[in-house]
Amino acid sequence: MNPQAITITLLMITAGSLICSIILWRMLTAQNNKAQAAYATHRKEHKTILSKSKAERRDLKLVLNAFDDALIITNASGIIQVANEATKILCEGRELRGKSITSAFLNDEICKHIAEAILNNEAQKQNILLTETNFGQKNAVEDSAWIIDYAPLPVSDITENTEPPLHRVILRNVTTEHRTDQIKREFVANASHELRTPLAIISGYLENLIDDDVVDSPATARRLLATMRKHSERIALLIEEMLIISKLESGESAQLASEPFLLNNTITTVIERLSPVIQNQHAIITTGFDPKLIHLTGDAFYWEQALFNIIENALKQNTKSPVHISISARELNGQLTIEVSDNGKGIPSAHLPYIFNRFYRVQKHHSQNEVKGTGLGLSIVKHAIEAHGGTITATSKPGINTTFTINVTNSSPSLN
Numbered sequence: 001m002n003p004q005a006i007t008i009t010l011l012m013i014t015a016g017s018l019i020c021s022i023i024l025w026r027m028l029t030a031q032n033n034k035a036q037a038a039y040a041t042h043r044k045e046h047k048t049i050l051s052k053s054k055a056e057r058r059d060l061k062l063v064l065n066a067f068d069d070a071l072i073i074t075n076a077s078g079i080i081q082v083a084n085e086a087t088k089i090l091c092e093g094r095e096l097r098g099k100s101i102t103s104a105f106l107n108d109e110i111c112k113h114i115a116e117a118i119l120n121n122e123a124q125k126q127n128i129l130l131t132e133t134n135f136g137q138k139n140a141v142e143d144s145a146w147i148i149d150y151a152p153l154p155v156s157d158i159t160e161n162t163e164p165p166l167h168r169v170i171l172r173n174v175t176t177e178h179r180t181d182q183i184k185r186e187f188v189a190n191a192s193h194e195l196r197t198p199l200a201i202i203s204g205y206l207e208n209l210i211d212d213d214v215v216d217s218p219a220t221a222r223r224l225l226a227t228m229r230k231h232s233e234r235i236a237l238l239i240e241e242m243l244i245i246s247k248l249e250s251g252e253s254a255q256l257a258s259e260p261f262l263l264n265n266t267i268t269t270v271i272e273r274l275s276p277v278i279q280n281q282h283a284i285i286t287t288g289f290d291p292k293l294i295h296l297t298g299d300a301f302y303w304e305q306a307l308f309n310i311i312e313n314a315l316k317q318n319t320k321s322p323v324h325i326s327i328s329a330r331e332l333n334g335q336l337t338i339e340v341s342d343n344g345k346g347i348p349s350a351h352l353p354y355i356f357n358r359f360y361r362v363q364k365h366h367s368q369n370e371v372k373g374t375g376l377g378l379s380i381v382k383h384a385i386e387a388h389g390g391t392i393t394a395t396s397k398p399g400i401n402t403t404f405t406i407n408v409t410n411s412s413p414s415l416n
């Protein structure tokens with residue numbers, strides 16, 4: 001082969017390999033691009049799935065934590081798989097996932113009931129009353145009422161058929177409802193008892209009156225009739241006071257009048273209404289006010305009722321020797337303080353926490369000489385003051401000083 005032919009052959013080989021390389025390179029690049037595109041699509045899909053499941057997890061968390069009730073899901077051995085925020089609050093903020101029921105809830109009775117429910121593996125609701133515990137209470141050690149609502153979860157919905165079933169437990173705090181029911185029951189029992197006593201007396205006296213001998217003796221008949229009237233007045237007073245309490249408690253307090261009135265006038269009216277008793281008992285009443293007229297906005301009827309009850313109590317509890325009652329009212333930066341003090345027999349400290357309860361009386365007997373009253377007066381006072389956004393407290397050093405203090409924000413300007 002001559003050198004020219006060799007050169008041409010070499011050139012052709014070089015050109016051929018160059019073309020092959022270019023074709024190969026282009027094929028590889030195309031493949032690489034395709035792979036990159038596929039990778040990008042995959043990444044995008046992965047990202048979408050991830051953000052979707054993140055959003056789903058967040059939604060699920062939101063739903064779980066929207067419940068006020070504690071909700072837990074456990075496995076068959078009672079190990080917590082899911083717990084919402086309300087459960088954590090009950091367990092002092094500890095992480096509960098992976099913990100057993102017994103180590104999560106620091107109350108033996110609650111643990112026992114949940115463990116039993118899981119063991120029975122049948123949907124059930126149980127009412128539990130815990131006595132004197134701080135479980136689920138903010139500060140105090142008190143009785144609390146709970147509903148444990150248990151159900152096994154349907155296997156196919158959540159887990160594979162092969163996995164052991166999960167259990168759902170809802171723990172609901174029903175202490176408020178329990179207390180309301182208790183108060184209602186006590187109210188009905190007390191009201192019936194208080195009404196039954198004067199009714200029994202009236203019906204006994206009626207029987208006596210039917211007796212001919214009594215009819216022949218007008219003096220005896222008059223005495224019996226007077227006693228019957230006294231007890232029928234007591235029934236009327238009880239009913240009237242129960243109606244006021246039920247009105248104040250039934251949310252009608254929201255419909256209390258909101259009108260401007262002068263507190264000074266209300267106190268003067270109360271003193272005037274009580275003046276026969278004041279004079280009869282030679283009681284001394286002193287009033288001390290800011291040197292300005294106190295304008296209040298609220299329901300003047302209930303303010304008068306409240307102040308009447310407090311001042312009447314100071315009088316009727318201290319009939320033996322002349323009592324000194326002082327009534328004062330002062331206002332500072334829109335805060336109004338009204339104080340009614342007396343130097344009478346007072347309230348023993350053991351009774352003080354209960355005097356605002358319905359039907360609570362320090363002297364409980366129903367003798368002829370008893371101090372008149374129903375035990376509802378201070379309960380009405382408390383409701384009426386609270387309906388105006390205020391508070392009332394009582395302190396007492398028997399024989400020295402018994403003071404009822406009302407505090408309320410006064411939005412009305414007081415004039416000099």
Ligand code: ADP
Pocket residue numbers: 309313314315317342344345346347355356360361362363372373374375376377378379402
């Ligand atoms: P009552 O109808 O018996 O007066 P209240 O609810 O008004 O009922 O008062 C409850 C109890 O508080 C009274 O029975 C009385 O024992 C006691 N109490 C209230 N105010 C006084 C006071 N100023 N001095 C002594 N005891 C008082």
